[in-house]
Amino acid sequence: MQSKTQETFDVLVVGSGASGGWVAKRLTEAGLSVAILEAGRPQSDQNFTEHRPEFSAPYRNRAPEVIRKTRPTQKDCYACNEFNYDWFCNDIEEPYTTPKDKPFSWQGRTRLVGGRTNVWGRQSYRFSDLDFKAASYDGYGMDWPLGYADLAPYYDLVEDYVGITGIAEGVDALPDGRFHPPMGMTCAETLFRNRVKDKLGWTTTLGRAANITKPLNGRSPCHYCGPCHQGCVMHSYFNAAFTTVADAMKTGKATLITNAMVYKVLTDAGTNRARGLLYIDRLTREPREIRGRVVVLCA
């Protein structure tokens, strides 16, 4: 029989990654009580290994066959290595199915607070109206019901919080953001950029990345050590674990429940509205119930 929490939360957020972290931050800052249910384990600076040399790993980070025993699919993700593979879900314990004629290698499934923002590549671009209104330009698909002007204020809001480094180029197809100072190009890259501009008139620019290059909200600027997918004790890249989720927790209005694998949304028979969730506590393997007035699925 499942155990129940007594409290009824305003909102239950399932997943603590890119989207769940934002939802929890915004709602708690607005004064709502939020429970974040995360199937994975807690994340902390102690788990970060970006400064550990490969020779310090038992297999020198050279034995993919060891990782494949538990993560045969996740190992194909470039970001999964000997230092961080236990951040990724165990493919044997958590398999997934696809139709026979539509095989899919679902890489990058993580199981810890922060979700895939722990290991993501941090490339962060604004869409332009070439994207939103693509059908009007090329005849394929459908236009979005909104355009760049509608979303621009939200891009500003997110970028101001996340911190994106890049070069403003004034190119319509790739709208500029509110950038942190650019990381800089090498001599060869600068030569290439200038040649391409001179000969073709095209713009070559730096990747726009969620790595801060000046201090932001207690986070330190990136020092370019490289393996961000192993974490960052400086908190220089955007990882929901130490940004949105941490800020939601600071409000005192968030409750983070880790190792909570949600498997059912409970609805009220009369109103047909969500009233709670069922989840498995992965440590005790017991089912539990939690109550909330609204459920937001971000998993």
Ligand SMILES: Cc1cc2nc3c(=O)[nH]c(=O)nc-3n(C[C@H](O)[C@H](O)[C@H](O)COP(=O)(O)OP(=O)(O)OC[C@H]3O[C@@H](n4cnc5c(N)ncnc54)[C@H](O)[C@@H]3O)c2cc1C
């Ligand atoms: C290697 C890699 C590189 C990437 N590079 C980029 C990039 O450069 N730029 C870019 O824009 N995007 C990139 N992405 C994609 C980006 O990380 C994802 O689009 C984004 O994190 C998705 O956010 P999300 O909140 O939907 O999911 P996630 O961030 O994955 O969060 C979902 C969370 O929900 C939890 N969860 C799942 N099921 C349940 C359940 N039943 N109950 C409770 N919790 C559950 C998971 O454990 C996870 O923590 C990359 C992804 C990977 C893996």
Ligand code: SF4
């Ligand atoms: S964000 Fe910068 S400092 Fe942090 S791990 Fe990545 S490269 Fe290193």
